Amino acid sequence: MIDKIRKGIKGNGYFDYSLFFIIIFMLCFGLVMLYSTSSYTAQIKYGNGARFLIRQLVFDVAGVGVMLFTCLLSPSFIKKFSNYIYLFTVLSIFLVYPLGVELNGARRWVGIGPMTFQPAELVKIGVIIIIAFLAEKMTRKIRTFKGSIGLMFCGWIPAGLVYICTENLSSALIIAGITFIMVFVASPNYKGYLAFIAFVAVVVIGVIAYCKTLDVNDAGTFRVQRVVTWLNGDTTITDENFQVVQGLYAIGSGGLFGKGLGKSVQKLGFVPEAENDMIYTIICEELGIIGGISVILLFLFMIWRFMIISTNASDLFSSMVVVGVMAHISIQVILNIAVVTASIPNTGVTLPFISYGGTSVLILLAEMGMVLGVSRRIKIE
């Protein structure tokens, strides 16, 4: 009995310490950069320079607790509740109607008392779990077109709901992307998926070509305007590209070694909400290209560990969960850095572990816990 409990905690004697330490390091680095980025504006706005730091620290600590908890959950336990988790997270989207809180002109948050959270973040974990669960359950059906489409819609319907209900396109795209990659991995086929990628590419090119013919002022919605300003590629400041251009000034003025930690000038109100989506620009400004590339390498290493863990997972469900997390982190990092370097049009994506955001870090650490849990059960032969 005691042995069984010990084995339950200890797993099979393997534990991915390197992933664990990289997570802890990321959190600490994130706090340092968050404080550096936000203290000046927080002091002016709230009279408390540490406001963002303290809030994030609370969530980080709680998140580490959540991580340790999910680390200990057994796959069979998660599988048992996967339907409920999925349903609960998807239904939480609808909470924006009775409990929606509008922040910065977007209705992405749900407020319960003093707490607010983003349902879109919850949906990510729900979708990862359900697709992993179904991928294992219907290994045969997935080979068929019908099966894979069905699986795909398990993720795409919540993604659509996120877009419709919370008008959060970037989160919807991330959820759809996670779904696509998970289904792609689960299926033995290539052709259909490559065809789909080709189709998406054609649509994107078509949209770009169409937008090129438009003038900023004629463009209807703010999304189209963003695309058009991005295409115009100029770096003069307009209302529409203000945030991105200010971010470019920050990145560009970093140079090789940066201005030094804490010495960013662009964070002094020039880059709007620098502690959020744009925190990477301040990292580049203060730590230079050395710092910027280091962060990319850290994420790459983390994703590499996910690959190792998922390919060695003891069961398909665990493996698929890790693939989902891997897709989640990689998509978000790529989108975030692409946005701040003006490689793609502006869309609000946070940088995992580093950007300010409570729900985001709780969900990310819950996911990390599951991945670490999977690593514990790897059988070493």
Added chain:
Amino acid sequence: MQVSKAYHRRKIVLYMFVVIILFVCLTGVLVNLMIFDSEKYIEKANELHERERDIKAARGKILDRNGVVIASNKTVCTISVVYNQIENHEEVIEVLSKELELSKEEVTKKVMKVSSREKIKSNVLKEVGDRIREYNLPGVKIDEDYKRYYPYSSLASKVLGFTGADNQGIVGLEVTYEDVLKGKSGKILTVTDARGIELEAVAEKRLEPVAGKNLVTSIDVNIQKYAEQAAKKVLESKEAKRVSVIIMNPQNGEIYAMVNVPEYDLNNPFELNYILEEDVDSKEYQNLLNKMWRNESINDTYEPGSTFKIFTATAGLETKVITPNSTFSCPGYKIVDDRRIRCHKAGGHGAENFVEGTMNSCNPVFIDTGLRLGVDKFYEYFEKLGLFEKTGVDLPGEAGSIMHKKENVGNVELATLSFGQSFQITPLQLLRMTSAVINGGNLITPHLGIKTTDNSGNIIDEFEYDVTESVITLETCETMKGILEKVVAEGTGKNGYVEGYAVGGKTATSEKLPRGNGKYISSYLGFAPANNPQVIGICIIDEPEGIYYGGTVAAPVMQEIFDNILPYLGIEKSAK
């Protein structure tokens, strides 16, 4: 429980590669931004962050010879707004338009403009600036600045000149001594946050301003005042167009006073000193201003008339074509070639020696002297006594003499030249020439600037001026002083006599061109004490109404001035 298959693992590894490729691409973008385009962005970012502000240097003061400040600086304010820092736009517009007396539309336009710093108004009185400061409006900046201020407003206006919007000299001494007075403005380079608030943590680069040097001039405020008062009096009583008075030290060329009434208000130099009767366009108005700013003592030339006989007499004595005792006869005219040139006394002066001829200001005597001199000698002395050249006074725009070409001078021309007609010089040239005649033959450079000092009065630099020595002999000099003293004591200049002092002088009345228009210039040139001159002065009255004889109109002006300033300068009364 399912176990993952090989194709699962393959696909995971494939996805990993896709991620790696995308990361590499992003790194490439990053390298491009941060290494190759870095300079562009650093420059743009600095443009956004850095504010360069000039710290204006205080312009040097202008002092009179006794240290009295005649041009100084007044603190004024520049009001500007920083858009990002304004909290209550309505209130800011309200207050600024009220206090600065500007229209609301104008202020609104500037306040609502999204710029890092928008200037609303400069040269605002300090009191107004202080009042605006008391509202404590965020985003409203009050910067203090210097504006030139002339405590005596119109005193010596045409000599001092004034400064423009950037405190740069526009006319007068302010121009000549621009480099000395202006100083060097400093700079503050600060880094600001998005709201334009300067960051204390970032060390500002600061270049301290260097204040301009003070200029000590030879002007004596009291003498200038006396002279101005006397000039104004005669200007009004004789309804003259203008009156110029120059008072100078004939020994070293220091100008004590230079008056050209009507003067203008240096604190409002762009307002005419008279009321315009009809509307003029801006170009014409500027012409009128330029005319008002002219320093007629040096910018304009005139026919000197009889005061120029000092020159003819000097040249005659020097070349010994005449002696004080040479005898002449005046029938009231003199025939030169085919011309009959009249003396001012219709009946003639009869028989007289040279001294008496000078006392009478008898034209035939000087025509005779001139003819005896001949053109060559006449021109030689014209040159020797510095009349072909500018005096070199330290004021801008000095005019030169207008003289016949030597080869065109016949007897008639020479005759008219001899009593001061048919050519033009500036009053200051005449004064300089006469100074050389009475100071022992030294051709001095008339000047105003003496030295520069710092604010504690320590001398920084002393100016030196050219002196050409011994242009005439001491003997001629002594004779001339004696003759000119007699002119005042017993001759046409007796109205210039100052109780208790030996005064030398010469009067002149010249008819303005064209002849016969009834317009005259009356002048008088005097110096004292006659044997050792310490002060020389000239008074020129342009177009006096009524009696226009220099001896009657101009000599009393100088008499009045000398009566005041000779005791003031500590020149003792002679026993005589």
